[in-house]
Amino acid sequence: MVNHSLILASRADGDERLREEQKQKSYIQLMTYDLIIRNGTIVDGLGGEPFVGDVAVSDGLIAAVGTVDGSGAREIDATGLLVTPGFVDLHTHYDGQAIWSDRMIPSSAHGVTTAVMGNCGVGFAPCRAEDHDVLVDVMAGVEDIPGVVMVDGLPWTWETFPEFMDALDSRRRDIDVAAFLPHSPLRVYVMGQRGVDREPATDEDLSLMRKLAAEAVRAGALGFASSRLTLHKTIKGQPIPSYDVDYAEIEAIARGINDAGGGLLQFVPDLMAGDYQASLGAVFDVAGEVGLPVTFTLAIGNAGPPIHLDALTMVEKANANGGDVTGQIFPRPIGLVLGLDLSGNPFVMYPSYQEIARLPLAERVAEMRKPEVRERILNDRPSSDGHPLMFAAQAWDYMFPLGDPPNYEPAASDSIGARARARGVNPLEEAYDRLLDDDGHAMLLVTLANFRDNSLDTVAELIQRDDVVLGLGDGGAHYGMICDASFPTYLLTHWVRDRESGRLSITQVIKELTSVPARIGGLQDRGRLAVGYKADINVIDADAMRLHRPTVKSDLPAGGRRLDQTADGYVMTMVSGEIISENGEPTAARPGKLIRGRQTAPAIA
Secondary structure (H helix, E strand, C coil): CCHHHHHHHHHHHHHHHHHHHHHHHHHHHHCEEEEEEEEECCCCCCCCCCCEEEEEECEEEEEEECCCCCCCEEEEEECCCCECEEECCCCCCCCCHHHHCCCCCCCCHHEEEEEECCHHHCCCCCCCHHHHHHHHHHHHHHHHHCCCHHHHHCCCCCCCCHHHHHHHHCEEECCCEEECCCCCHHHHHHHHHHHHHCCCCCCCHHHHHHHHHHHHHHHCCCCEEECCCCEEEECCCCECCCCCCHHHHHHHHHHHHCCCHHHHHHHHHHHHHHHHHHHHHHHHHHHHHHCEEEEECCECCCCHHHHHHHHHHHHHHHHHHHCCCCEEEECCCCCEEEEECCCCCCCCCCCHHHHHCCCCCHHHHHCCCCCHHHHHHHHCCCCCCCCCCHHHHCCHHHEEEEECCCCCCCHHCCHHHHHHHHHHEEEEEEEHHHHCCCCCCCEEEEEEEECCCHHHHHHHHHHHCCEEEEECCEECCCCCCCCCCCCCHHHHHHHHHCCCCCCCCHHHHHHCCCHHHHHCCCCCCCCCCCCCEEEEEEEEEECCCCCCCCCCCCCCCHHHHEEEEECCCCCCCCCEEEEEEEEEEEECCCECEEEECCCCCCCCC
């Protein structure tokens, strides 16, 4: 016997479901978003396989990923283009530039949407008025930022670290910035001249450092940064205040970080000592004891014993014991750019060159082309043979002409040393002649590290390790000798597309530029294309992408000089749902914020 009441109820339920489905479809079709990127090849930042789809944005967040119905107030056709999360750079020095400028270039011109500053333990807070010159001296020496730029560009409206964070927070800029508490300013603030002179900290000093470290984290510091690198010296040639502090000081500051909820420890070991254990051992021990993550500068020697393997062994041991340690690697040679219009060149300390060094470039080139001037300079000797710059500026077999497009993995046969031998001349002569190319605008790349056996093969191996993170671009520093903030573009061109062997996949490189540094920095709200995450997005034309040779600009405060490097291929870069650049041209949007402290992942994800 048929139960008609059940049949009618079932039909009613079905009709209700159908009406609800149609209602939902109508609702979806009526949905509008601030922006929809359509038909792009989505690389999610987590290492998932790329797929063609849409990304919708509303209220500064990612609202949908996949096939997006509805419409956007603006829609972008990304057919044939990559759609990626914005890049996260853990190692910059925009401490000053974030105060005097609203654009964090070169970084923001290369897809970076989040930059962490305060690295290497140098910065501008905390600082009493009487110590301004000390910190300017430290930053000028360590990071090659001319003192006059800082004097003219910094208003010094702060004393404490929280006040410095407020100063950052009050300014508009293109991308987000976050900051470490830097060790050298903290030490000088607590100890005064005793800190500058690197005297041991007293128990009272340590107690105050711990208190101020906790205060900094509560104000939004991502953690604490320090350095004991021999080459990190003040402009007067003295070791920086943090250079050789003992275990107790590192421990006190780390405990202060932990008192306020924790944060990342960033550290530069003494890479020149040939022994990572001596300068990293105490940091790893402190981090393990207190329970904090560590990231440190990892470099590969061009020759000699492979001491980077010792560092990796230390990392593996620390992590096996419950630690969270990562080595920070740069994806091309660590080095310098030399030139007549830059901070250094092979003759910069020659008295005969110094006689004409202050002439305008065109006049200096004209002088250097005179046979008698050429002979005098080539037969001269540097006034300071022992200066580190002279070691770098005359490393002939690791020095190469830097053309356009720039080649950061040149053949050994193209070195100044090899070219000189082929010509039958002294390397000084070859360097002299190359500096005069392009009317004196020529540049020479010195590959001081990461170029083992004249290749980047070892770098490729390290990039793919889970305990290694990309970094060391140094944006905002070394204005006249380095322009490494362009490394994301180098990864996408050289490593993904152009390298003949040992290429890396686009999924892996995007992951290493986004979710990996975001996780290590404690910034879990960004670095992936998923619903609820921050709408920091790049749209990239991979085929058209091209990295240009650095150029010299004089747009710093007081007319200071800096190296800049541009790229083709960035169709759009977005921060918090606002487009900050289109086709390489900046817009008027300045949505960048100061990130205060570690960020959690969105609950919706």
